[in-house]
Each structure stands twice: as structure tokens, then as C-alpha cells.
Amino acid sequence: MASLSFFIPALGKEPESIEDKIQLAEELKATDFNRFNELLKQVEDSSVNLTAEQHEQFRFLDAYRLAYSGSQTQAVANLTELVKVAKSEKVQFKSLSVLLNILIISRDYSEVFQYLEQYDQMQKNITDKDLRQHALGILALVFNQTSQFDIGYFYANKLSSDAVDGKYACFGMQFKLESLHRLKKYDEFDQEFDAGVATCEAAKQPIYSKIIQSYRVERLLEVDPNQAISLLNSLYQDVEQTSYNVLITLYKTLYSIAYLRNEQLDVAKEYGLSATKNIKEDDINYAILLLYSTLYEIEKANGNFEKALTYHEVLVSKQKAYDDEKAAGLLAYNIAKANVEVKNQRIALLDKDNELLSLQKDLYEKEARQNRLLVLILGAILLLATVLAYRGLTGRSRFKKIAEYDQLTGISNRYHFNNQAKIALDYCETNAKPVALILFDLDYFKDINDTHGHAVGDWALRAVVKTCRNFMRNNDVFGRIGGEEFAVVLPGCQTDKAVLLAEICRDAIAGIDTTESGKHFSLSASFGVSGSDNSGYQLKQLLADADSAMYSAKAAGRNQVATFSE
Numbered sequence: 319m320a321s322l323s324f325f326i327p328a329l330g331k332e333p334e335s336i337e338d339k340i341q342l343a344e345e346l347k348a349t350d351f352n353r354f355n356e357l358l359k360q361v362e363d364s365s366v367n368l369t370a371e372q373h374e375q376f377r378f379l380d381a382y383r384l385a386y387s388g389s390q391t392q393a394v395a396n397l398t399e400l401v402k403v404a405k406s407e408k409v410q411f412k413s414l415s416v417l418l419n420i421l422i423i424s425r426d427y428s429e430v431f432q433y434l435e436q437y438d439q440m441q442k443n444i445t446d447k448d449l450r451q452h453a454l455g456i457l458a459l460v461f462n463q464t465s466q467f468d469i470g471y472f473y474a475n476k477l478s479s480d481a482v483d484g485k486y487a488c489f490g491m492q493f494k495l496e497s498l499h500r501l502k503k504y505d506e507f508d509q510e511f512d513a514g515v516a517t518c519e520a521a522k523q524p525i526y527s528k529i530i531q532s533y534r535v536e537r538l539l540e541v542d543p544n545q546a547i548s549l550l551n552s553l554y555q556d557v558e559q560t561s562y563n564v565l566i567t568l569y570k571t572l573y574s575i576a577y578l579r580n581e582q583l584d585v586a587k588e589y590g591l592s593a594t595k596n597i598k599e600d601d602i603n604y605a606i607l608l609l610y611s612t613l614y615e616i617e618k619a620n621g622n623f624e625k626a627l628t629y630h631e632v633l634v635s636k637q638k639a640y641d642d643e644k645a646a647g648l649l650a651y652n653i654a655k656a657n658v659e660v661k662n663q664r665i666a667l668l669d670k671d672n673e674l675l676s677l678q679k680d681l682y683e684k685e686a687r688q689n690r691l692l693v694l695i696l697g698a699i700l701l702l703a704t705v706l707a708y709r710g711l712t713g714r715s716r717f718k719k720i721a722e723y724d725q726l727t728g729i730s731n732r733y734h735f736n737n738q739a740k741i742a743l744d745y746c747e748t749n750a751k752p753v754a755l756i757l758f759d760l761d762y763f764k765d766i767n768d769t770h771g772h773a774v775g776d777w778a779l780r781a782v783v784k785t786c787r788n789f790m791r792n793n794d795v796f797g798r799i800g801g802e803e804f805a806v807v808l809p810g811c812q813t814d815k816a817v818l819l820a821e822i823c824r825d826a827i828a829g830i831d832t833t834e835s836g837k838h839f840s841l842s843a844s845f846g847v848s849g850s851d852n853s854g855y856q857l858k859q860l861l862a863d864a865d866s867a868m869y870s871a872k873a874a875g876r877n878q879v880a881t882f883s884e
């Protein structure tokens with residue numbers, strides 16, 4: 319009773335002062351949008367009387383209104399401006415929170431990461447508990463979504479310690495369990511699991527509770543598919559009731575994997591196909607990637623290779639788009655960090671410069687000149703880094719091309735390929751992940767040069783790279799390691815998947831329309847595939863084995879794929 323009467327005046331009585339109207343609008347913005355809108359209109363009508371501080375608060379609420387009534391572009395513009403110019407740190411922070419929300423939903427990670435460093439610094443000074451916890455949640459979410467689970471865990475853990483119960487405690491537990499699951503830290507995962515589910519149930523967050531439980535299903539799939547199915551059965555009705563498509567797709571996919579592991583291919587396929595129904599063409603998320611990889615496995619097990627190839631193609635293109643989004647984001651983040659570092663170095667150098675000048679002017683004049691030169695150079699680097707940040711990936715690759723990329727085709731040269739490949743192989747070995755290597759060499763390339771000239775040969779090399787690149791994920795290391803010889807290292811990829819990818823590339827090369835070059839000729843390549851299962855993790859061995867397989871492909875008539883086997 320007491321709590322009911324507590325609310326009555328707030329609902330019934332019209333706030334009179336502008337200050338109260340702004341206050342109430344702020345409180346109602348997430349729960350009663352119509353009332354919020356009405357109050358905002360009243361504030362707007364009396365906008366001439368607003369103090370500077372109130373005007374700033376109004377601008378934030380107005381941007382919020384735009385964001386949640388569909389005018390995203392205008393909202394982003396207004397919020398970006400407020401983040402830059404707001405005098406109140408709180409308004410600045412709230413604007414950045416809403417801005418990040420919008421950018422995350424539209425998966426614009428290159429923008430998200432530009433702000434993350436600033437956001438992290440700001441949240442440390444925020445005393446409002448809700449705002450701070452919201453920020454920790456965003457930070458954990460972004461790092462988990464970009465597969466940086468160590469950092470995601472750091473923020474999720476902070477959030478869990480900060481929020482004892484309620485929705486933020488639940489979000490904290492979900493992000494924490496997600497990172498523990500993906501990092502395979504199962505001991506801690508098992509310790510926290512029950513508390514995670516209970517916190518989310520108590521906070522009435524069924525979606526988050528079911529996400530947490532999906533991690534346990536995923537683990538069971540590896541060891542006991544039947545038990546995974548039982549667990550899915552006990553959860554699925556509640557999952558459907560959430561009507562949340564991403565979750566439903568995930569659960570149907572988990573069913574599909576469980577039946578695939580049980581070798582019940584028909585049921586597995588039924589679940590997989592039903593999961594595809596909720597997906598829109600440009601949707602990309604973890605569940606969707608898992609789904610297409612499962613459908614590919616099912617069709618492969620069915621011996622239906624054409625369908626398997628189609629699913630694999632969808633998987634590769636979605637995976638590439640997914641990785642590209644993340645890569646663009648991480649690049650922006652690193653450049654933003656590098657900018658801060660260059661700035662700090664510049665300040666340190668300037669300080670030193672002044673000190674030296676005042677102490678021993680004559681003696682150090684020469685050195686000071688050098689320092690100034692360094693400052694100029696750093697300034698130029700800063701400028702360049704900023705320009706590159708705006709130009710994104712293309713700008714960056716142009717910059718790096720000088721040392722690491724092949725001038726003709728734009729992919730890694732042999733030197734860079736070797737370095738990158740070794741990093742990837744080390745990573746896979748340390749994390750017990752499979753890795754495969756594809757080597758390919760164009761067929762009768764000398765004849766193409768001899769018959770049509772070197773320029774046409776060059777065109778063919780570029781066309782081949784352009785074609786094959788379409789099928790590669792962002793993590794794959796693709797390099798030109800000889801005149802007409804190329805290699806691809808595929809981290810996390812089993813040999814059979816690499817063979818399929820090699821097939822796709824072979825087919826695509828054979829299908830290149832060469833008339834664009836001004837001549838008409840046929841192009842093909844021979845492929846050799848090796849994998850860590852047979853060749854281990856040493857680049858030298860993987861290359862030697864792929865080379866021996868490629869030699870067999872050449873000997874068997876060219877334009878084909880051969881796999882190395884012991």
C-alpha cells in the first residue's frame with residue numbers, strides 16, 4: 319500500500335517547474351514514452367526560459383526521443399555533437415551511452431571503438447550507479463562481441479561486483495559466463511553458472527537466463543548429445559515464449575547440432591532449415607554462423623556436396639562480413655589508442671625540449687633541434703594516423719603495402735606471409751585449434767605470358783587474387799609466395815573444409831572471364847592442401863606437404879585439388 323501511494327502524486331500531479339518536467343521526463347524516458355514525449359514538448363515550448371544547463375539536458379532528451387522514434391541519423395548527429403560540446407560531464411556521458419547503443423545495434427564497430435577509450439575513462443568518474451553499470455555492461459558486451467573475451471571478462475566481472483541484483487547484475491553474469499565459456503575456463507564457469515541463472519530469473523530477464531543456459535547445452539553437445547537434447551527440451555518452451563528471434567535461431571541450431579552428432583540427419587536438417595526461416599538476408603550473429611556451419615556439415619554427411627558447397631559459401635561470406643566489422647572496429651580502436659600515445663610522446667618531448675633549453679641552451683641546442691624535428695615527424699605521423707583512421711582499412715593497407723604487400727596483387731608478399739603465417743600457426747598450436755594450408759600454382763602460365771604478353775599475365779595474376787579473396791575470411795593469411803604461386807593459411811580450419819575452399823577457388827579461377835584483359839584464353843590452377851592433423855604446426859612442413867600434394871595435382875592433369883596424406 320505504502321509503495322502504491324508513493325507513486326500516486328507523481329502520476330497524477332502535473333509537474334510545474336521546468337526543472338521538474340525535465341526531471342520527470344528523464345525518469346520516464348525508458349518506461350512511458352508517450353508521457354515522456356508530452357513533457358518534452360512542454361519543455362520545448364518554454365525553451366526561451368531554459369538555463370544553459372537545462373538547455374543541455376533538453377538537447378540530450380530530444381536526441382534520445384529521436385533515437386527511439388526512428389530518426390537514427392539525426393539522433394547520431396545530435397548525440398555526437400553533445401559528446402563533443404556538452405559542459406555537463408553527466409550529459410556528455412549519457413549522450414555517449416545512447417550513441418553507443420545505437421552504433422552497437424547497427425553493428426557499426428569502427429565507430430563504437432573510436433569512443434571506447436573515452437567512455438572507459440569517463441565511467442570511472444561517474445557516481446550515478448545505474449549509469450556506471452550501464453557503461454560497464456556496454457564495455458563487456460562490445461569486447462565479447464568482438465571476441466576479446468579476456469577484456470570482456472574484466473568489465474563483466476566489474477559489473478557483477480558492482481551490481482548485486484536487478485537487471486545489471488544479470489547482464490554482468492551473462493557476459494561473465496559468456497567469456498568464461500568461450501575462454502574454456504570451465505572451473506570458474508561451473509562455479510558461477512547457477513548464480514547466473516538465478517540472478518537473471520530473479521531479475522525477470524528470461525532471455526539472458528536462456529542465453530546463459532545455451533552455453534551449458536553447447537558444452538554438452540561435445541560430450542553427450544542425448545543429454546543436450548534433454549536439456550534443450552526442458553528449456554525450449556520458455557525460449558519460444560520470449561519471441562526473441564536470435565535466441566530461437568540459436569536454440570534450433572543447437573537442436574540441429576545435437577541430432578547431427580547423434581547421426582539423425584533428417585531431424586538435424588529439419589531443425590536447421592526451420593532455424594533459417596527467421597533470418598533476414600543481412601543478419602549476422604554467432605547463432606547464424608553456427609547454423610550455416612551445421613547445415614554445411616549435415617549436407618556433407620548426407621553426401622550432398624553441391625548443397626554443402628552452397629551453405630559453405632554463405633558461411634564464408636557471412637563470416638567474412640562478421641570479421642570485417644570486427645576488424646574495422648579493432649583498427650579504429652588501435653588507431654585511437656596510437657593517437658593518444660603519439661600525443662603523449664609529443665608532450666613528453668616538448669617538456670624535455672623546454673627543460674633542456676632553459677638549462678644549457680648552447681650545449682643542447684643541437685639536440686633540441688633534433689627533438690623538434692622528431693616532434694615534427696611525430697606530428698606528421700599523428701596527422702597520417704588520423705587521416706588513415708578516417709579512410710579506414712583501405713587507407714591503412716596503402717600505407718602498409720610499401721613494406722609488406724605485393725605491388726602487383728596487393729596481398730602479402732612472401733616475407734610478410736611467412737611472418738603472419740607463423741603467428742597464426744603459433745596461435746592455433748597454443749590454443750589447440752586446427753589449421754590448414756592451401757598452396758596453388760597457375761597452370762601453363764608461361765604459355766600465357768609467351769602467347770599474350772607479360773601485361774596480360776599480370777592481369778591474370780590480379781584477377782586470380784581478386785577472385786580467391788572473395789572466399790577468404792579476415793583471419794586467413796593469403797600471400798603471393800612465388801611468381802604464380804600462392805598460399806593461404808586458414809586458422810581454425812579442418813583439412814576437409816580447406817579442401818572444399820580450395821575446390822571453390824579452383825572452380826572460380828577456371829570460371830574467370832578473361833576477355834576483360836583484351837585477350838581470350840583459359841585460366842586454371844592446381845591446388846595442394848595440407849593440415850595440422852597430418853603435418854603439424856610448422857610452416858615449413860605444412861608448405862612442403864602442400865607442395866607435394868600440389869605436385870600430384872599437376873601430375874594428374876592440372877586444374878584439380880589434391881590433399882596431402884601421410
Ligand SMILES: Nc1nc2c(ncn2[C@@H]2O[C@H](COP(=O)(O)OP(=O)(O)OP(=O)(O)O)[C@@H](O)[C@H]2O)c(=O)[nH]1
Pocket residue numbers: 726759760761762763764765767771772773774775776779800801802872876
Ligand atoms: N606476367 C607475369 N609473369 C610472371 C610473374 N612472375 C613469374 N611469371 C612467369 O610465370 C611463369 C612460370 O612458368 P613455369 O614455372 O614454367 O610454370 P607454368 O608455365 O605455369 O607451368 P606449370 O606450373 O607446370 O603448369 C614464367 O614464365 C615466369 O616468367 C609476374 O609477376 N608477371
